[in-house]
Amino acid sequence: MTVAMGRADTPLPADVDVAVIGGGIMGLGLAYHLAQLSRGKSPLSVAVIERSYLVSGASGRNGGGVRMQWGDAGNVRLMMESIELCKDLAQQLGINLWFRQGGYLFLARSEAGERRLERNVQLHGEVGAPTRLLTAAEAQAIVPQLDVAEVRLATFNPEDGVVFPWAFVWGYAAKAVERGVVLRTHTSVVRVEPLAQGYALHLHTGEVVRARRVVNATGAWSGALNRQLGIDLPNRPHRHEILSSEPLKPFLDPLVVDLSTGLYFSQSTRGELVTGISLPDAPDGSDESLTLHSSLRFLTHLSATLTRLMPITAAMKVLRQWVGPYDVSPDGDAIVGPSPGHPDFIQVCGFTGHGFMMAPAVGRLLARWLALGEAHPMLARWSPDRFAAGGVARREDMIIG
Ligand SMILES: Cc1cc2nc3c(=O)[nH]c(=O)nc-3n(C[C@H](O)[C@H](O)[C@H](O)COP(=O)(O)OP(=O)(O)OC[C@H]3O[C@@H](n4cnc5c(N)ncnc54)[C@H](O)[C@@H]3O)c2cc1C
Incomplete structure (x- = not known):
């Protein structure tokens, strides 16, 4: 297995700027874009920690469908961007995405x-x-x-069309690692401890990684980590x-x-x-x-x-x-951004049956927000805060499956 596929014995730094928990398409797409953005400048140190092998989660088990046919203008625009990104991605990642x-x-x-x-x-x-x-x-x-x-x-x-999901995940992983991201597989984050600044991630191996900001990219498993911090989200x-x-x-x-x-x-x-x-x-x-x-x-x-x-x-x-x-969210839309009460614990969850197709655009916009502070209308729409008042304001009704 190459280093780009992740290894259980890759050394992890004690401190990083961004720790991404979960090596699915969301975690790795984000890591790839963060590495891309910080090239040449003072680079952000990024580590991705994945509990199992790459493609073990939803990202290795999906239908690979990619479409711009949505019921909401924001989702249509986002998917037009994602499909545009897909056209050049095989060349950028150096892997056939089919x-x-x-x-x-x-x-x-x-x-x-x-x-x-x-x-x-x-x-x-x-x-x-x-x-x-x-x-x-x-x-x-x-x-x-x-x-x-x-x-x-x-x-x-x-x-609209289809991709081969595994190649997509491996492609992001390989390029992220090539650009300095540390990727550790077969390693669970078992406890998240809030610090005065950032978080300490306790791993099942006994290791501890401190991170200024943490991204919860664990999809359908995200609730378990959120509950440790008292973050109550409805996905x-x-x-x-x-x-x-x-x-x-x-x-x-x-x-x-x-x-x-x-x-x-x-x-x-x-x-x-x-x-x-x-x-x-x-x-x-x-x-x-x-x-x-x-x-x-x-x-x-x-x-x-x-x-x-x-x-x-x-x-x-x-x-x-x-x-x-x-990872079903009650209004059919993703849950992306700072967590209620934990602004440095970032969610990128709740993508239901369409996270794979959205990952190229989401990875880019979330990386730009984390690295450059750049706003995007979808980040406001997807804010985890939107559930605070109870109920849902609108619903994306083109969810399949
Ligand atoms: C059958 C099926 C068909 C689908 N079809 C499509 C489709 O056609 N098009 C589309 O766009 N989407 C589709 N989807 C949805 C899509 O697969 C998901 O939205 C997307 O893959 C989510 O990616 P993710 O990275 O958020 O989650 P995942 O790929 O699930 O990654 C989360 C990772 O976090 C890891 N993890 C969990 N807990 C911990 C922990 N404590 N420590 C470390 N790591 C941890 C898991 O091992 C996992 O690898 C489908 C999903 C399924 C299940």
Whole structure:
């Protein structure tokens, strides 16, 4: 294993400017951008501490979907930026990200879904995203294998697409390390102790790292660290299951989403159909949400839903099935910024089912805020303080799965 993949015996400094807990896409994307920004100037010292191997969390278990089709202008703009960043990222990171812009095809089978898509297309037009409305027949012209008998309306954005998540995480890790970030894997932060300035992180190895600022990038596990400091945030873990098929001849360009059931499927560059759906009554918020074993219930529910919409998949063989944790926030938006009562303990959590696609833009904007104090409208929107008054002001309704 190379140093860039992290090692359990990488020496950790006793003091750092920024300690990032969690080596998923959020932690590593942020570390990469921090290292990038402080090149040449007085560099910030940055350490990333990951409990397990890289890609062990949600960042190694997701569908790799990347889209600008959102229900809120801020999220659409952010994803336009993220997709723009994705275009050059393979070259910058020196690794093939398998980024393929085959589009996203959303299908509405209810009147409410139809209204949602109509509203989105108008919003996307105002923001400059090239999403267009399609009839059921036009949707079927893009994916001829679809049974569109119940489809009332569809939208298509040709710039949406898919990536290969593992390469993305490894690419950020390698470049961050090359630029001076210390990456330690297989090491848990077991206790966070507030100091007069900053925090002391106590590791399971007995080591202690002091940090002026700490970033909690532990996704679905973030609540455990927050509770140690009395930080009460409403994001909760939620099990999400997914599977991939045997390799099939390339036949599917877009990632397809059925709004009524939350079913989604795409074809990977290796030919596998990658598909997921949320179980209506999956454990949510409990410790059970973080148990990562697959269920037969998911397999039967997904098979019934998928074969109804794509009858040819009835003959398809399943190769792998797995689970990952969504880190669900009550309004569907991320939780990013200083924690209530702990301004130097920074959250970058609550990304539900869309953190992977947002990571390029989020890593950049959060690094610019940490290193340069630069504001961004999304940081105000995503502030952990927004839950203080109870309830939620608005809700992002284009959450899938
Ligand atoms: C099945 C599934 C499908 C998805 N599909 C998509 C998709 O198509 N597109 C998309 O954009 N998003 C998708 N997502 C969501 C996306 O994967 C996540 O939002 C994103 O990966 C979150 O990244 P993260 O770095 O915040 O969390 P993670 O990748 O979970 O990283 C957190 C890390 O923190 C570590 N950690 C936890 N506690 C400690 C500790 N005490 N000390 C040290 N380390 C610790 C964990 O080991 C973990 O590696 C999907 C998620 C799932 C589960």
